Amino acid sequence: MKLQVLNLKTNKSVATNVSDVIFAREFNKSLVHQVTTSYMTVGRQGSKAQKNRSTANGGGKKPWKQKGTGRSRAGTSRSPIWRSGGVTFAAKPKKYTKKINKKMYKGAISVIFSELIRSNSLKVINDFVIKDIKTKNVLELLKKLKIKDALFMSDSLDEKLYLSSRNLYNVGVCTIEDINPLSLIGYENVVISKDALKKIETIL
Numbered sequence: 001m002k003l004q005v006l007n008l009k010t011n012k013s014v015a016t017n018v019s020d021v022i023f024a025r026e027f028n029k030s031l032v033h034q035v036t037t038s039y040m041t042v043g044r045q046g047s048k049a050q051k052n053r054s055t056a057n058g059g060g061k062k063p064w065k066q067k068g069t070g071r072s073r074a075g076t077s078r079s080p081i082w083r084s085g086g087v088t089f090a091a092k093p094k095k096y097t098k099k100i101n102k103k104m105y106k107g108a109i110s111v112i113f114s115e116l117i118r119s120n121s122l123k124v125i126n127d128f129v130i131k132d133i134k135t136k137n138v139l140e141l142l143k144k145l146k147i148k149d150a151l152f153m154s155d156s157l158d159e160k161l162y163l164s165s166r167n168l169y170n171v172g173v174c175t176i177e178d179i180n181p182l183s184l185i186g187y188e189n190v191v192i193s194k195d196a197l198k199k200i201e202t203i204l
Contacts, residue, residue, distance in 0.1 A: 001017070001023060001024050002015040002017055002018070003015070003016055003124050004124065006125045006126065007125075007126040008126065008127070008129050008141070008144060009126075011144075016124070016197075018197065018201065019201050022110045022113065022114075022200070022201055022204045023114055023117055024114055025110050025114040026111075026114075027115050027118075028107070028108075028111050031111060032108050032112060032181065034100065034104065034108075035104060035105055035108035036182060036185070038097070038098040038099075038100040039181055040182065041098055046095055046096050047093055048093070049090075049093055050087040050090040051090060052080075052086040052088075053076065053078045053079055053080060053085060055086065056078040056085060057078075058077065059076040059078030059079075059085075060076075061077075062075055063076070063077050106203075108181055109179060109181065109184070109204060110204050112181060112184045112185060113184070116184070116190055121188060121190060122189070122190050122192065123145055123147070123189060123190070123191045124191075124192055124193075124194060124197055125191060125192075125193060125194070126193070127194070128152065128161050128193060129141070130158065130164055131160075132160070132164075133160050133163045133164050135165070135167050135168065137164050138161070138164045138165045138168060138171060139168075145189075145191065147188070147189045147191075148170060148188075149170040149171070149189060150170075150171055150172075150187055150189040150190065150191045151172040151173075151174065151184070151189070151191070152172065152191050153173075153174055153179070153190060153191065153192040153193070154175060154176075154192070154193045154195070155175065155176055155193065155195045156175060157175050161173055170187075172186075176196050176200055176203065179200075
């Protein structure tokens, strides 16, 4: 298939060939959901912990003798029914990660890119033209592309673009090494350089 590559200096587009296997896949909702969920669970700490009756400090001595006091039997003061006792079903550190193999991950990224192309949300440009570190330059770039929300993606980090877009909540910047499903679906548009697009073909 062919994609139009926009030259920002001349404001003209030139067609370039891209792989149908990567950029023309059918949408697979289940696969995208699995991979996205798996990516989000990696960020969960799972470090919540509570003490049960065996790990709570103290309680080694029997509070009173077994018989003759008129009170109910007690073997420890750290029973869950006592004040300052352990928790009945104490929470333990937990891993929330879900295993996703490389083939599934790459497949989901390809599916998302294919859907971006179908919805006309993937903008391919020849190169990012940011001369100075100014937010104004990024706003002008968005205006040229006729969009308001975008993730800018390049083959290597463009420092000027990154620093110029930090004050814009609706703009993100990343390299192809930082591609993840959450960022790709988190913006209305993805603006990618021609060089980055070609490198993605070799990665996926």
